[in-house]
Amino acid sequence: MTGSPAIEPTAPGRRxxxxxxxxxxxxxxxxxxxxxxxxxxxxxxxxxxxxxxLVVAGPVGEFTPAxxxxxxxxRFYLVRLADGGFxxxxxxxxxxxxxxxWNEKQGNFPxxxxxxxxxxxxxxxAPPATRALDLFPVxxxxxxxxxxxxxxxxxxxxxxxxxxxx
Amino acid sequence: xxxxxxxxxxxxxxxxxxxxxxxxxxPKLVPAAALPLPLTFGxxxxxxxxxxxxxxxxxxLLVVYEPSPERAYGTVxxxxxxxxxxxxxxxxxxxxxxxxxxxxxLHLLRVFYRGGHLPPRRGNWFVGVALLLLVVGCAxxxxxxxxxxxxxxxxxxxxxxxxxxxxxxxxxxxxxxGGADVGPTTLARFFxxxxxxxxxxxxxxLALHFWLVRKVGGVILPVQVGDRASPRGALVPTSPHLTQxxxxxxxxxxxxxxxxxxLWNAPLLAQANPGMSPNPAKAPWYFMGLQxxxxxxxxxxxxxxxPLLGIGLLLALPVLGGPExxxxxxxxxxxxxxxxxxxxxxAVLATAAAIVANEPFRTGKPWLGTIxxxxxxxxxxxxxAAMVLLGxxxxxxxxxxxxxxxxxxxxxxxLASFAVLTVVGVVFRGPGMALGLP
Numbered sequence: 039m040t041g042s043p044a045i046e047p048t049a050p051g052r053r054x055x056x057x058x059x060x061x062x063x064x065x066x067x068x069x070x071x072x073x074x075x076x077x078x079x080x081x082x083x084x085x086x087x088x089x090x091x092l093v094v095a096g097p098v099g100e101f102t103p104a105x106x107x108x109x110x111x112x113r114f115y116l117v118r119l120a121d122g123g124f125x126x127x128x129x130x131x132x133x134x135x136x137x138x139x140w141n142e143k144q145g146n147f148p149x150x151x152x153x154x155x156x157x158x159x160x161x162x163x164a165p166p167a168t169r170a171l172d173l174f175p176v177x178x179x180x181x182x183x184x185x186x187x188x189x190x191x192x193x194x195x196x197x198x199x200x201x202x203x204x
Numbered sequence: 205x206x207x208x209x210x211x212x213x214x215x216x217x218x219x220x221x222x223x224x225x226x227x228x229x230x231p232k233l234v235p236a237a238a239l240p241l242p243l244t245f246g247x248x249x250x251x252x253x254x255x256x257x258x259x260x261x262x263x264x265l266l267v268v269y270e271p272s273p274e275r276a277y278g279t280v281x282x283x284x285x286x287x288x289x290x291x292x293x294x295x296x297x298x299x300x301x302x303x304x305x306x307x308x309x310l311h312l313l314r315v316f317y318r319g320g321h322l323p324p325r326r327g328n329w330f331v332g333v334a335l336l337l338l339v340v341g342c343a344x345x346x347x348x349x350x351x352x353x354x355x356x357x358x359x360x361x362x363x364x365x366x367x368x369x370x371x372x373x374x375x376x377x378x379x380x381x382g383g384a385d386v387g388p389t390t391l392a393r394f395f396x397x398x399x400x401x402x403x404x405x406x407x408x409x410l411a412l413h414f415w416l417v418r419k420v421g422g423v424i425l426p427v428q429v430g431d432r433a434s435p436r437g438a439l440v441p442t443s444p445h446l447t448q449x450x451x452x453x454x455x456x457x458x459x460x461x462x463x464x465x466x467l468w469n470a471p472l473l474a475q476a477n478p479g480m481s482p483n484p485a486k487a488p489w490y491f492m493g494l495q496x497x498x499x500x501x502x503x504x505x506x507x508x509x510x511p512l513l514g515i516g517l518l519l520a521l522p523v524l525g526g527p528e529x530x531x532x533x534x535x536x537x538x539x540x541x542x543x544x545x546x547x548x549x550x551a552v553l554a555t556a557a558a559i560v561a562n563e564p565f566r567t568g569k570p571w572l573g574t575i576x577x578x579x580x581x582x583x584x585x586x587x588x589a590a591m592v593l594l595g596x597x598x599x600x601x602x603x604x605x606x607x608x609x610x611x612x613x614x615x616x617x618x619l620a621s622f623a624v625l626t627v628v629g630v631v632f633r634g635p636g637m638a639l640g641l642p
Binding site: 079080110111113129133135136137138139149150153165166168 | 378483499503
């Protein structure tokens with residue numbers, strides 16, 4: 039402010055330009071920092087290598103038609119429908135993510151958190167859930183049932199095409 | 205409230221080092237009318253004391269606690285079972301935290317019902333709302349840390365609500381949890397938020413909050429307190445008049461926390477088991493009103509639209525009432541108090557009736573089953589709620605209330621309704637979320 043006339047700016051445009059450049063660089067640095075933080079915090083891809091989530095459920099003969107067996111480690115239920123078809127239902131409620139238990143007497147999956155209920159095909163029987171339980175792909179190779187828990191399939195409702203037959 | 209107006213100033217004495225410290229927060233002299241307890245009930249000060257109690261007990265807990273899923277539960281169990289006074293420190297932290305959520309909320313209501321949210325205090329109202337959100341954020345992130353069944357499932361369902369945010373829901377959910385499910389990364393994130401980022405943010409905003417109170421000349425006073433020459437009435441020295449009261453109040457708050465800590469243990473259930481949700485699985489009590497709504501309503505409405513509208517309403521309160529200035533009286537006027545009371549009673553009855561009436565339709569065949577769920581349990585209830593609130597304000601206005609008082613009546617209706625939802629969720633929901641006596 040009180041500088042000698044010798045260093046008084048001769049071209050005010052240059053000072054303006056440098057000021058703006060400084061601000062621009064500041065904004066750029068802030069954006070870069072933000073991007074670094076976001077990238078750092080972004081969740082890594084889960085699941086890992088292909089086939090890592092494959093669960094061998096057992097030979098087909100072990101599962102009687104019209105039965106439901108829990109696989110707590112894989113977080114799914116292997117359902118064998120009355121017609122012999124297989125469905126692997128995720129045990130995670132589609133409402134807010136609680137684990138649904140299987141109620142053998144009622145023949146349904148009642149969620150303990152908000153009372154959504156699903157039938158044995160995973161379809162919604164009672165709200166507040168708005169879509170059917172997720173599926174995991176079922177593969178039957180050489181009479182052995184395998185479930186790929188690394189690939190979660192979201193669906194609105196049950197459709198016959200989702201069932202795996204022998 | 206004006207009976208102390210003529211209070212005799214304390215004899216002059218040399219200010220101690222302590223008063224010098226205090227006088228950084230308070231002015232040298234305060235209006236005698238600002239001292240009586242029913243003016244503020246000391247709720248803001250109590251919040252500050254609870255924050256300090258939480259900082260001290262939190263630092264002690266940090267010495268023992270280890271934030272990993274393998275170690276967290278074990279260290280908390282060791283704290284309770286083996287560390288001398290470990291249970292007491294943990295209990296104190298627990299009760300102070302729950303107390304802070306409650307007291308902050310009451311403080312906000314006190315400010316609102318005395319008109320402290322209106323200009324010239326409007327800016328500080330916004331800071332206060334941000335502080336309330338931070339306090340809830342601190343409490344919620346702390347909820348996960350014991351890594352027991354209560355913590356795990358409460359956080360699972362609370363963060364699960366994020367998935368219903370349109371378009372960016374699953375991104376938000378993964379960002380909050382650090383993955384698809386609540387796991388080690390969630391614990392790490394919540395831990396850092398709980399012990400560093402949120403408390404620091406809280407501290408910065410708290411300083412701003414205090415400074416804005418002082419800048420505006422202290423707490424809101426009744427208008428009739430002074431005369432033209434001295435509108436704030438008689439002044440008394442802050443020390444000892446205010447400092448002694450504050451000191452006594454702080455001791456009462458700390459005594460209450462320690463008493464609660466000695467009498468009631470903070471819950472610690474079995475270690476978190478991702479394979480089994482307890483029945484019923486409930487969110488922390490301050491989210492139970494929301495969880496109750498989620499039982500009845502479409503998730504997008506219950507988990508996204510209504511919370512955002514609620515925060516929006518809090519922020520809009522100073523503007524909705526128009527350019528009226530605060531009267532400094534409780535509820536604006538006796539008429540304002542009457543209308544607020546009627547609105548509260550109506551809300552309690554209507555909400556309780558609605559919950560009971562919806563119960564058979566909740567689990568059975570839905571009401572108006574042919575209409576799509578988004579309309580039936582989303583758009584329709586939202587329109588109904590908006591109509592009810594506008595109706596309350598309109599009715600209050602028709603019965604002679606000022607615009608500010610009409611807004612107050614409508615807000616009171618919403619507040620009482622939320623309180624009923626919270627009580628029903630906490631007390632009257634049993635296994636399978638069925639209604640029943642506790």
